[in-house]
Amino acid sequence: MSDTLTEVQAVEETVVEETPAPAPEAAKPVEAAKAEAPKAEKPKAGRPKSTAKKTRTVELTLTVTGTAEGEWQADLVHGTQRVVSGLVIPAIAVAKAAKELHADIAEGIETVLEAARDQHRTRMEELEAELARVKAQLAELSE
Numbered sequence: 001m002s003d004t005l006t007e008v009q010a011v012e013e014t015v016v017e018e019t020p021a022p023a024p025e026a027a028k029p030v031e032a033a034k035a036e037a038p039k040a041e042k043p044k045a046g047r048p049k050s051t052a053k054k055t056r057t058v059e060l061t062l063t064v065t066g067t068a069e070g071e072w073q074a075d076l077v078h079g080t081q082r083v084v085s086g087l088v089i090p091a092i093a094v095a096k097a098a099k100e101l102h103a104d105i106a107e108g109i110e111t112v113l114e115a116a117r118d119q120h121r122t123r124m125e126e127l128e129a130e131l132a133r134v135k136a137q138l139a140e141l142s143e
Contacts, residue, residue, distance in 0.1 A: 064089065068116060070120065072089040072094045074089050
């Protein structure tokens, strides 16, 4: 261990001896340069300018509304300007579009469509029963 310490001390002495002391005149220009440098490198206020490539986005808002009866409408807004308002859309088109977009969207819309189908079936059965009664009454009057 003592050999290692001696070698380190010898290296330190060599480094110290080889490094010349700066001249007093050389210190003045360095200090002057340091004093001037912060003025030139003064950072601007705010956030730094991004180097990321800017992507132009288009804002379109499509709102599809449906009723429990299965009637669907669409509104389209581009930025703040309304492009389409109250456009009637067939329920099958809404179902197809929903399936294309995402399974979760399709599932939510399918729930609404199924409720509308059930409501229309019930109404159809009521109308068929009423039609049967009217036919029976007509038949009684014709006899």
